[in-house]
Amino acid sequence: MSLSAVQASAYLHHLHLESADPDRLSAFYASVMSMERSRFENGWITQGPARRLIISHGKEKSLASAGFAVRDKEGLEGLKARAQERGLKPESVTEPFFSSGAFCVTDPDGNKIVFGLSSGDNHTEKPIRGPLQHLTLATADIAAIEDFYSNGLGFSVSDKVVREDGKLMTCFMRGNHEHHNLACFLQDRKGIDHHSYEAGEWDTIRDWCDHFARHDVPLMWGPGRHGPGNNLFIFIKDPDENWIEVSAELEVVHDRQVKTWPHEERTLNKWGRAIMRA
Secondary structure (H helix, E strand, C coil): CCCCHHHHCCEEEEEEEEECCHHHHHHHHHHHCCCEEEEECCEEEEEECCEEEEEEECCCCEEEEEEEECCCHHHHHHHHHHHHHCCCCCEECCCCCECCCCEEEECCCCCEEEEECECCCCCCCCCCCCCEEEEEEEECCHHHHHHHHHHHCCCEEEEEEECCCCCEEEEEEECCCECCCEEEEECCCCEEEEEEEEEECHHHHHHHHHHHHHCCCCCCEEEEECCCCCCEEEEEECCCCCEEEEEECCCECCCCCCEEEECCHHHHCCCCCCCCCC
């Protein structure tokens, strides 16, 4: 039986980033994002409670892969069956954070997306709350990306941002009850736009801001509140200029129609100015 990503309860589990200087980048995530790091092949693994990154040598600001975990073996097999039915050519892979049986597909922009069962989280210490929560892609073809993830893999579309002339600019998608754990923005490039960590509540965003200040890392945007998802946010940059979001109070979606938002600053930030991608 084939299953959609939502039926399999897919959530963002880990990311694999490439960098021209993996040592520098992994040291940043270890200190600024409160993770531990260990050697892995030609790079590093950095991880903390529910937040995990693989950082290897390659082109700066490149996404090597994104790992989505699903609830159980039935969900994984059902999602793989759907990918096969839709002609997405799933391939078996081995991932350091997943048990055996993981598979990957490649989207129209060449992004490698891996699905698997989490092999567990051995971190018991309790630093600032911040599970890895969503990935936002940059793409020149939003329609193709939306079709691949929603029709191909069964992610559910929550909201869209549309320009006055009807052109689709942004699409927010979810693999579970969260408003989005995957999104895409129209840009003149491919790859990663940003990735986000879930603070849970406003006070924890404050704690992250204090933590960043102690590490002399300034906010590049925020605090603010997004329209789609209604979440509070702050943004910083890592040494490779990757955008990092810390978010709180993201909408929980049970059953509602897709919302359409105008392409304007107040959509991206109800409180004021926004960084417009296009």
